[in-house]
Amino acid sequence: MADILITGFTQKYTKSGDPVDWVTWVPTHAPQSMSNTERVDHLNPANVKLPEGANGGEKLNHMGFIWATIEPAYRAWKEGREVPLNGTPLAAWPGITPEQADVFRLVGIRSVEQVRDMTDTIRSKVRLPNTRELQDAGAALS
Numbered sequence: 001m002a003d004i005l006i007t008g009f010t011q012k013y014t015k016s017g018d019p020v021d022w023v024t025w026v027p028t029h030a031p032q033s034m035s036n037t038e039r040v041d042h043l044n045p046a047n048v049k050l051p052e053g054a055n056g057g058e059k060l061n062h063m064g065f066i067w068a069t070i071e072p073a074y075r076a077w078k079e080g081r082e083v084p085l086n087g088t089p090l091a092a093w094p095g096i097t098p099e100q101a102d103v104f105r106l107v108g109i110r111s112v113e114q115v116r117d118m119t120d121t122i123r124s125k126v127r128l129p130n131t132r133e134l135q136d137a138g139a140a141l142s
Contacts, residue, residue: 003028004069005108007035009077021078023070026108028122040074043067087111088141095137103128112138 007024014020021040041047045063090101093112107125109115116138123131 004066005110005114006070006073007108009040009074021074023074025066025070028108028114028119040070043070087113090115093138093141095141096134100128100134112141116141 004025004027007026010022010024011019012022022037023040023043024035024037026035043063044067045060048060048063088111090096090104090110090112091098093101096104103126104110104115106127107122109118109122109126115135118126118131118135123135128134
């Protein structure tokens with residue numbers, strides 16, 4: 001799986017009225033400074049048309065890496081289901097309040113395991129006074 005967090009999906013319409021799905025995602029190392037919003041169909045490596053004889057190389061590998069994380073979440077969104085998490089949802093963690101969970105979600109953290117695995121950079125972006133202690137508690141829980 002890619003080291004990214006999906007922050008949302010939207011659907012917009014072209015001038016001709018055709019629906020186009022968009023995804024917004026961030027790399028986990030910079031959740032507040034490197035937001036990416038892209039057409040979903042442009043991220044699927046299967047949709048890439050290469051010139052004859054070209055293999056795509058690193059670009060297709062990178063796209064496949066990103067798509068592996070986006071695809072299951074996109075399918076869930078299209079089916080009207082909650083975007084799947086890898087790990088324990090923050091709402092199921094008795095060690096934090098709903099308000100604290102909302103602060104974590106602002107930087108793209110949605111699971112106890114993501115709290116446990118926060119880097120110093122991400123932890124500095126979480127506007128809570130006790131993030132180190134919460135991270136330790138998350139590690140003890142998972």
